[in-house]
Amino acid sequence: MITYKGIEIDVEDNNYMKTKGLSSYLNKDIRIAIGNHVREDYIDVLKYIIDYIIINKPTISVNQNIGYYSWLLQFRVDDQNYYDIYEVNSDGSNFNNGCDTAISIIRNQSEICSHYGLSTIFPNFNQMVVISQGVYEGKDIEGIRYESPEHMSGWWLITDDYDDNIESLMTVHYHHVAFSRPDILKYLALPFGYRFLIENNEVEISKDEE
Known part of the structure; x- marks a missing residue:
């Protein structure tokens, strides 16, 4: 378990990374399915969402979109206790559970810029x-x-x-x-x-x- 801005992030589960305490801002906590990236990448996504919610105090509804840098995520409900994070797939035809494409795109963009200073x-x-x-x-x-x-x-x-x-x-x-x-x-x-x-x-x- 780690804590970010007063919100706990459970990093022990092998299938999901979950918040605890974000429900004080929303009516649910948030979880992200763990895919092929390192855990720090999923932590970064949750930190981004935590910042967004704490700063903007939005009203979140099912299937609401949220921009994650230059990709698109969406809040879904697969479990009544959580908003699950989905992402638009690479051709824009649907949304998939998780955020692996978003993580890859953001990393690639960052690495190109870093390479050229x-x-x-x-x-x-x-x-x-x-x-x-x-x-x-x-x-x-x-x-x-x-x-x-x-x-x-x-x-x-x-x-x-x-x-x-x-x-x-x-x-x-x-x-x-x-x-x-x-x-x-x-x-x-x-x-x-x-x-x-x-x-x-x-x-x-x-x-x-x-």
């Missing part, structure tokens, strides 16, 4: 992305991230199908890109002012000099 700035599901034709089709892609208003992720994603007509660009929700282009997810937490280029299976990351 950059701060990690996660996009979220409520933000928007500017894309050209060819992005959803999986073509080679260049991404540039600009300082932007809060509702925008800052990402502009362009392929060779772009005809230099700015009116041909589309503004779409981040999750549409996340589900259709899992190959670029790891680069989307690069900070403002950076770009990545994927061409002929080669990747180049650099500071935008324009």
